[in-house]
Amino acid sequence: MKRVYVNEQWCLGCHLCEYNCAFANSGARDMVEALKGRPIFPRIRVEGADAVTYAVSCRHCADPLCVKGCISGALHLENGAVCIDRDKCVGCLTCVLLCPYGAVQPGPDGAAMKCELCLHNSCGAPACAAGCPNGAIVYEERGETA
């Protein structure tokens, strides 16, 4: 299955992925209107210091602990992608406690929020990868491991 992969050596640390993600999931038509002067809630996050930066988002694990441990059943699999029904989520953040990568976080309303590969928004494919200026974030098939 296609996932978002990160080529750390190409990451410029520009944080554009965070803005593209927040915009893609805002439902707004205009990026400035969606993001300017507002706190943003991206589902991808650039970590690291000057010399080393990289972006982290949901790995869509083959055996996702967050889905197993979700107390409400909000987190679920859709054809291998880990998705969240935010209406079911009660904001207990057990997923935050279980995710080994720190890739789930609460949204502005307290319910958990995570990368759904832009499958549920108007992009249809990850906006972070599409907008990465240096090819550090890609959306592709890299084979499954056991």
Added chain:
Amino acid sequence: MKRYVIIGGSIAGVSCVEGIRSVDPDGEITLVTAEAVSNYGRPLISYYLEGKTDTTHMSWRGADFYERNRVTVLHETQAVSVDAQGHTVSLDSGATLAYDALCVCTGSAPACPKFEGLETAPHRQFFTTLTDAKALEQTVTKQTRVLIIGAGFIGLKCAEGLRDRAGSVTVCDLADHAMSASLDADSASILERHLAKNGVRLLLGNTVERFDGGTAHMKNGETVEFDVLVIAVGVRPETALFAAAGGTAGRGIPVDGHLKTTLPDIWAAGDCTESFDLSAGSPGVLAVLPMAALQGECAGVNMAGGSKTFDTGMKLNSIGFFGLHIMSAGTYTDLVYSETTETGCKKLFARDGVLTGFILAGNVARAGIYTALIRERTPLDTIDFEAISRDPTLLPLGRAYRTQKLGGAV
């Protein structure tokens, strides 16, 4: 065709169905549950009272789960005995179910210590099922004074769920701090201040000496007037059915790494079990929802002839009270990192070079990175432990780890 019987319709039972179906699409599955509604996360009941969820959203794996997985469900049915040699389960309806593989997911039952005059209390109940939550929903009004015995997870979540519905909520506990089973004094005091600020009255180091109708005479001589009493002093693994079938139960039903019990063709999963706790290095009753899910699935796979091992068990909890998030995991051994402020704290515990447990209050971002250190038994001398103690990110774990996890399928 193989015949599977599952006793219990909560998370372990439902996950057991998923485990079986991942291996065997055809076998006959019968699930027996005492509840009228099953397939919901028990921890949701306080959120139900709070109005953060409702019965249409509570279904854990969807309303069509049993149908999709071709499961015969017997609701409001009690398994009364198991004939381990004859491979049958007798039900309170008088019927008998034959099985080739049985999974005992009987969960836990609320404990009820003896209190003098308890029977005179006007309304008294437990708080572990949706039925319990509905009873409170019907009984509690803006005039109701609620007294909760037990300041653990169940008692305090009940207090949060009732705060806006009730006239007053008082919680007492014999322990000198809140959630004494999983928090230390520092993290508990942050929680206690937050609860008090949000209108929950706590009486700690104190408990009820005797009841006289709606009056609770406390140990310290104080009296508390109440209309509704909730007993939340803890839960005990439900092992009676297994023991009566000839199994030897300890604190819970002992299971091996495949969730197999000592009786032939009988597996067990969830709160009723005693299984290996990776963080302690010894068996324990893990009794938290994520472990029930992992165990149930593992048992199901093995029952159906597949092979799956459960070897990463530990107690862990993520809980919020009026916006304050608290997380804890594993076993508290040697304190190796501590950070405490007015509104938050972090405690990390390690032994023999690996992280064994932690407590976080307030800032809980990316806590799962710590949980993974425990689960993977990552040698702390191979990572930048000082940096990861301050801020859990993937940076201190090194480039090789990141390349593997962010650059490959996991």
